[in-house]
Amino acid sequence: MxxxxxxxxxxxxxxxxxxxxxxxxxxxxxxxxxxxxxxxxxxxxxxxxxxxxxxxxxxxxxxxxxxxxxxxxxxxxxxxxxxxxxxMVEGVHAELHLDGLGPWAARVRGLRAATPGECAGGGLWARLPxxxxxxxxxxxxxxxxxxxxxxxxxxxxxxxxxxxxxxxxxxxxxxxxxxxxxxxxxRPVRGQLVLVENPGIRTWFTAADAASATTTYFMPQPGRLVLGGTADDGDWSLKPDPAVAKDIVERCARVRPEIAAARVVGHLVGLRPARxxxxxxxxxxxxxxxxxxxxxxxxxxxxxxxxxxxxxxxxxxxxxx
Structure with missing residues (x-):
């Protein structure tokens, strides 16, 4: 134009x-x-x-x-x-099961139950965008x-x-x-993230706690590992909370211990537009x-x-x- x-x-x-x-x-x-x-x-x-x-x-x-x-x-x-x-990257959704998902899941190629070696507590393995x-x-x-x-x-x-x-x-x-x-x-649903140097992690991981506003996940992006997260309903604050950041790192490190020593390179906050x-x-x-x-x-x-x-x-x- x-x-x-x-x-x-x-x-x-x-x-x-x-x-x-x-x-x-x-x-x-x-x-x-x-x-x-x-x-x-x-x-x-x-x-x-x-x-x-x-x-x-x-x-x-x-x-x-x-x-x-x-x-x-x-x-x-x-x-x-x-x-x-x-x-397209492989990873695990912890504690999710195929019978708990909608009909769309049957059309996601390769989506399957995770093996005990992939996720000790059970979950779904997938290769996703x-x-x-x-x-x-x-x-x-x-x-x-x-x-x-x-x-x-x-x-x-x-x-x-x-x-x-x-x-x-x-x-x-x-x-x-x-x-x-x-x-x-x-309304806003606040999400806080921590960016760290990737200690060699190549797969993503997610675990959502339905009973709280916390989620635990890490995503290997080019040049960084993204750690999360939160889902704070109605919270408008765009300022990273140091205590929340510390908790995010600790939760992710319980899944992959090498994250504990990874150097923090940044903090992000976003407000999801929820309805x-x-x-x-x-x-x-x-x-x-x-x-x-x-x-x-x-x-x-x-x-x-x-x-x-x-x-x-x-x-x-x-x-x-």
Whole structure:
């Protein structure tokens, strides 16, 4: 979209949901502009651990298909891991069992019960996409630009600002939807991470405690090992808590003792945009204008990004066909 050519779709939000939706629309022939409050690498998505898995996200009846569509895309992108940030990596979900998952699990190739050597307490072994989010977000932005889209850093205080310039708007604002959709029940679920030098760990591990706000996981990303985590419902603090960081390292070290001596190289905090269920729907406005909502994915945005993007794009284009 060069020169004076105007956009016909505005995407509000530059995280993984907004950028993926923008790419699908732009490659489908729409003239797309993304408005993002923060630089792409500074969004909540950039803080995510990056493992594909349908985690704490509803509605279950739709999430499976969204997730599987995204899985298929990531499997293809993993062929060019250095550029896309997507790698297929083995690991274990502790204490999970196949009969406790939805029908989607039967379509994940290789997903099976972990052996005692892989996870003493039982769990699931899988080879899944593990995504280096800063790299992936930058790649999505470049793919959008190559398709003729644009990205502009802009704070949006009302969706009407977008409608003043384009007849079609997609609300991918994540937690920012709280200000753009008055009364919406979206809320933060705070996640804290610790980055350490990787002592040689090549597999990922997760263990969620359903009775508390803590999760234990480590993800081997290029140049670092990401340790987590927390799921603090309603907590808006973006400041890392040293006591929480210490506890995260200790929990991870109980699984892999070599983590205890790993040098800490950074701390991250992100606020997951959580709702009782994802809001993905079209809202007709006056004069033929179209608003599509695509937000509230919690900590599973990267897991469902391509599936949700495809559905959002259909809602936009079908409304104007």
């Amino acid at each position: 060069g020169g004076t050519e105007k956009a016909d779709v505005t995407i509000v939000g530059g995280g993984v949901i907004g950028l993926t939706t923008a790419v699908v629309l732009a490659e489908g022939g729409s003239r797309v502009r993304v408005w993002t409050r923060d630089p792409v690498e500074g969004t909540t998505s950039a803080v995510a651990g990056g493992l594909w898995w349908p985690y704490r996200i509803e509605p279950e009846a739709l999430v499976g298909e969204w997730s599987l569509r995204s899985l298929a895309v990531y499997e293809e992108l993993a062929a060019d891991a250095e550029r896309t940030g997507v790698r 593990l995504i280096d989010m800063p790299v992936h977000l930058a790649w999505l932005r470049e793919r959008l630009l190559a398709a003729g889209g644009t990205v502009e850093e802009r704070t949006v205080r009302s969706l009407d600002e977008a409608f003043d310039e384009t007849p079609r708007v997609v609300n991918c604002a994540g937690l920012g939807a709280r200000d753009l959709v008055p009364g919406d029940p979206i 009782a269920s994802v809001r993905l729907e079209r809202e007709a406005r006056a004069d033929g204008r179209v608003l599509v909502h695509n937000y509230g994915h919690g900590g599973a945005g990267v897991t469902v990004a391509w599936g949700c993007a495809g559905q959002a794009a259909r809602l936009v284009t079908e409304a104007t066909a």
